[in-house]
Amino acid sequence: MEILTADFFQRAxxxxxxxxxxxxxxxxxxxxxxxxxxxxxxAHVTIAGVALGFLIEVYPIGVGLVFAVVASFAIEKLRxxxxxxxxxxxxxxxxxxxxxxxxxxxxxxxxxxxxVSYLFGSIYTLDTTDLYVVGAVTIVVVAIIxxxxxxxxxxxxxxxxxxxxxxxxKLLNLLITVMTALVVSTAIKIVGALLVSxxxxxxxxxxxxxxxxxxxxxxxxxxIAEIAVVAGLMTAGIWNLAPGATIVLLLIAMLILTxxxxxxxxx
Amino acid sequence: MKxxxxxxxxxxxxxxxxxxxxxxxxxxxxxxxxxxxxxxERDFMGVIGSNGAGKTTLLKMMxxxxxxxxxxxxxxxxxxxxxxxWDRIGYVPQKNAFNPLFPATVREVVMSGLYSxxxxxxxxxxxxxxxxxxxxxxxxxxxxxxxxxxxxSGGQQQRVFLARALINQPDLLILDExxxxxxxxxxxxxxxxxxxxxxxxxxxxxxxxxxxxxxEGYLGKxxxxxxxxxxFYVRHSHDQSCEIPxxxxxxxxxxxxxxxxx
Numbered sequence: 135m136e137i138l139t140a141d142f143f144q145r146a147x148x149x150x151x152x153x154x155x156x157x158x159x160x161x162x163x164x165x166x167x168x169x170x171x172x173x174x175x176x177a178h179v180t181i182a183g184v185a186l187g188f189l190i191e192v193y194p195i196g197v198g199l200v201f202a203v204v205a206s207f208a209i210e211k212l213r214x215x216x217x218x219x220x221x222x223x224x225x226x227x228x229x230x231x232x233x234x235x236x237x238x239x240x241x242x243x244x245x246x247x248x249x250v251s252y253l254f255g256s257i258y259t260l261d262t263t264d265l266y267v268v269g270a271v272t273i274v275v276v277a278i279i280x281x282x283x284x285x286x287x288x289x290x291x292x293x294x295x296x297x298x299x300x301x302x303x304k305l306l307n308l309l310i311t312v313m314t315a316l317v318v319s320t321a322i323k324i325v326g327a328l329l330v331s332x333x334x335x336x337x338x339x340x341x342x343x344x345x346x347x348x349x350x351x352x353x354x355x356x357x358i359a360e361i362a363v364v365a366g367l368m369t370a371g372i373w374n375l376a377p378g379a380t381i382v383l384l385l386i387a388m389l390i391l392t393x394x395x396x397x398x399x400x401x
Numbered sequence: 402m403k404x405x406x407x408x409x410x411x412x413x414x415x416x417x418x419x420x421x422x423x424x425x426x427x428x429x430x431x432x433x434x435x436x437x438x439x440x441x442e443r444d445f446m447g448v449i450g451s452n453g454a455g456k457t458t459l460l461k462m463m464x465x466x467x468x469x470x471x472x473x474x475x476x477x478x479x480x481x482x483x484x485x486x487w488d489r490i491g492y493v494p495q496k497n498a499f500n501p502l503f504p505a506t507v508r509e510v511v512m513s514g515l516y517s518x519x520x521x522x523x524x525x526x527x528x529x530x531x532x533x534x535x536x537x538x539x540x541x542x543x544x545x546x547x548x549x550x551x552x553x554s555g556g557q558q559q560r561v562f563l564a565r566a567l568i569n570q571p572d573l574l575i576l577d578e579x580x581x582x583x584x585x586x587x588x589x590x591x592x593x594x595x596x597x598x599x600x601x602x603x604x605x606x607x608x609x610x611x612x613x614x615x616x617e618g619y620l621g622k623x624x625x626x627x628x629x630x631x632x633f634y635v636r637h638s639h640d641q642s643c644e645i646p647x648x649x650x651x652x653x654x655x656x657x658x659x660x661x662x663x
Binding site for chain 2: 294300347
């Protein structure tokens with residue numbers, strides 16, 4: 135039990151709580167725009183950046199973040215070139231990210247522990263710098279979403295209507311993409327590249343089943359993510375399990391419970 | 402003398418939409434060629450054409466979603482690129498323009514009609530909420546305000562989108578195939594409501610439709626203009642509005658009086 139008061143665990147909890155706020159906040163917009171897989175793609179590209187960071191000895195998350203933002207622009211461009219095939223751009227960029235990542239890793243030191251820690255997450259190794267980065271990203275994301283909440287609602291609900299209302303649709307789309315890149319690249323250290331999209335999408339998947347209004351679905355998904363993060367970290371800490379995996383499995387358990395509960399209600 | 406170009410009408414009604422030699426091509430395919438069109442205040446313009454004739458393209462150009470490859474479009478006398486008064490335009494989209502599983506209540510959707518460029522960085526206040534309630538009252542959807550939009554029937558959804566379009570009390574109402582996928586009775590009610598609004602309110606209408614019967618029934622058999630496969634029918638409600646005082650009444654009053662048909 136004393137693990138719960140340890141410094142590294144406190145840092146993990148703080149980082150987890152911050153990501154538990156930003157990931158579902160962005161995730162709900164992505165899910166509703168049928169871009170659920172974009173998180174996975176950006177995560178893989180971030181890993182390429184992380185690998186390069188190790189190679190040239192620059193703060194890996196920082197390089198990963200730059201990679202993710204660049205990739206998010208590329209996805210937007212490709213999405214326009216292949217209108218109606220949104221998933222194509224995602225697949226192409228994802229493949230590119232994985233290829234680059236493996237190239238950089240083999241150029242450097244091969245697949246070592248550090249690599250594994252970014253693939254599966256290593257929330258216990260969060261240091262103060264990481265926390266500052268996560269904190270800054272959280273502030274940016276929460277600020278942008280609260281300022282443009284109603285516009286982003288309309289944009290997500292019906293992009294054409296948003297244009298006809300004279301909203302800066304291009305800018306808003308860009309903001310969502312860049313925020314996704316920021317959140318994904320910072321979430322990687324916490325749940326790992328392979329599991330990032332779970333934190334983006336599963337809370338939204340749960341809340342879509344129970345919430346009637348847009349506002350409540352946003353609130354529900356944040357609450358669900360935070361419960362999973364806190365309970366997951368505690369469980370993992372006490373029984374010595376992999377924290378990222380525990381969080382994600384808890385999320386899936388909550389989704390199953392919601393599905394069952396919903397069935398029970400409607401039956 | 403043609404009625405729409407008659408001196409008094411030209412004198413006291415401004416041009417709402419003007420198209421000057423507008424052409425549009427998708428890559429090598431010419432969709433619209435050299436179209437000149439004027440919609441005046443209090444006109445009701447019905448746009449009819451077969452699939453692929455370019456109706457949707459035309460509508461998209463008129464609301465700035467597409468740029469013409471040639472020519473100029475003016476809204477309320479202003480070149481469309483400089484136009485900023487988007488809250489003067491109400492827009493009712495095609496029924497399938499949104500995801501039916503989207504978690505949004507009727508109230509949230511109606512309210513979103515207020516989120517124009519002028520509302521950026523501003524909070525939704527008491528007055529806005531009041532507008533929302535009024536628009537819902539006019540469309541008689543107050544009792545379903547808390548329901549998810551996807552759970553409603555096609556006719557109810559149509560009223561929700563109409564309420565959203567009317568929330569700013571727009572000068573121009575644009576409807577894109579508003580009755581696709583709605584049963585005949587609901588369609589008839591919907592058209593009746595729209596035509597009533599045209600007759601009694603200071604509003605200009607532009608409606609794309611495939612329903613020739615309805616359009617010809619209200620706008621007459623003869624299209625005023627043609628462009629390729631697209632026909633433009635126009636009816637003006639000028640005479641009534643200017644000559645009979647007191648005919649103008651607020652939309653809210655309409656809600657108290659049953660619609661002509663009911």
